Amino acid sequence: xxxxxxxxxxISISTLGLYGQQESTIDSFNQLELQxxxxxxxxxxxxxxxxxxxxISRPIITMTNDNFSxxxxxxxxxxxxxxxxxxxxxxxxxxxxxxxxxxxxxGSFLKGGFDFKISQTIKGLNNQIFLGVRFGKSIHSQQVNxxxxxxxxxxxxxxxxxxxNAIKKYESLSANWLEIIGGVKTEVLxxxxxxxxxxxxxxxxxxxxxxxxxxxxxxFNKKTDNNKFGAGFxxxxxxxxxxxxxxxxxxxxxxxxxx
Numbered sequence: 001x002x003x004x005x006x007x008x009x010x011i012s013i014s015t016l017g018l019y020g021q022q023e024s025t026i027d028s029f030n031q032l033e034l035q036x037x038x039x040x041x042x043x044x045x046x047x048x049x050x051x052x053x054x055x056i057s058r059p060i061i062t063m064t065n066d067n068f069s070x071x072x073x074x075x076x077x078x079x080x081x082x083x084x085x086x087x088x089x090x091x092x093x094x095x096x097x098x099x100x101x102x103x104x105x106x107g108s109f110l111k112g113g114f115d116f117k118i119s120q121t122i123k124g125l126n127n128q129i130f131l132g133v134r135f136g137k138s139i140h141s142q143q144v145n146x147x148x149x150x151x152x153x154x155x156x157x158x159x160x161x162x163x164x165n166a167i168k169k170y171e172s173l174s175a176n177w178l179e180i181i182g183g184v185k186t187e188v189l190x191x192x193x194x195x196x197x198x199x200x201x202x203x204x205x206x207x208x209x210x211x212x213x214x215x216x217x218x219x220f221n222k223k224t225d226n227n228k229f230g231a232g233f234x235x236x237x238x239x240x241x242x243x244x245x246x247x248x249x250x251x252x253x254x255x256x257x258x259x
Contacts, residue, residue, distance in 0.1 A: 054236065091108045103145055178202050181197050
């Protein structure tokens with residue numbers, strides 16, 4: 001079973017579980033949610049949240065692909081009804097055969113930015129469609145494992161080189177990029193959220209090693225000479241801690257201070 005089938009199976013099971021749980025509980029909770037929402041409006045209370053979790057797609061890829069290992073921790077803080085500040089920290093190591101060269105790229109990355117809620121997916125449930133933007137930075141290394149000398153004469157076999165001045169590790173490399181994100185967040189259990197997002201990346205700058213290139217950048221994905229765009233996705237599981245405050249009391253305090 002390849003990776004794509006595993007992803008489809010995993011997402012299908014999660015989705016079926018989500019809607020099964022929602023359909024079985026929505027009738028019993030609708031009246032309670034309505035009463036609770038009405039009470040919160042009367043009291044003037046506003047609920048924001050702090051969310052923390054992990055990207056569960058990377059452990060799946062790590063288990064199914066011997067040439068990859070990685071993890072990512074995610075978090076966001078809601079600062080208004082529709083805006084959240086988001087942070088993502090992770091590490092990736094990947095071995096790639098690119099044409100004549102076999103190399104391993106590994107390092108850490110940090111992303112920061114904002115998520116903007118644009119709509120609710122299901123009325124009455126805590127689900128949302130969102131757009132986001134991130135600025136990403138990586139600190140990584142590139143290890144050349146071996147390469148093949150191409151021979152124009154087909155009579156002589158190609159030679160694999162495993163020991164030369166070019167077989168070395170390039171340290172202290174870095175890259176900066178911008179990400180545009182679109183995704184869906186779904187509350188599968190009270191305060192437990194699953195989110196799926198697709199990312200389009202644009203490389204802003206990178207520190208290129210001598211006689212080599214950043215062919216794979218942790219957190220960004222593949223890079224080519226003629227294309228500074230990349231793409232990726234993440235599939236996260238997180239816990240949200242709701243924080244309530246009294247909006248009317250804040251307004252009263254603000255008026256009192258002005259007076």
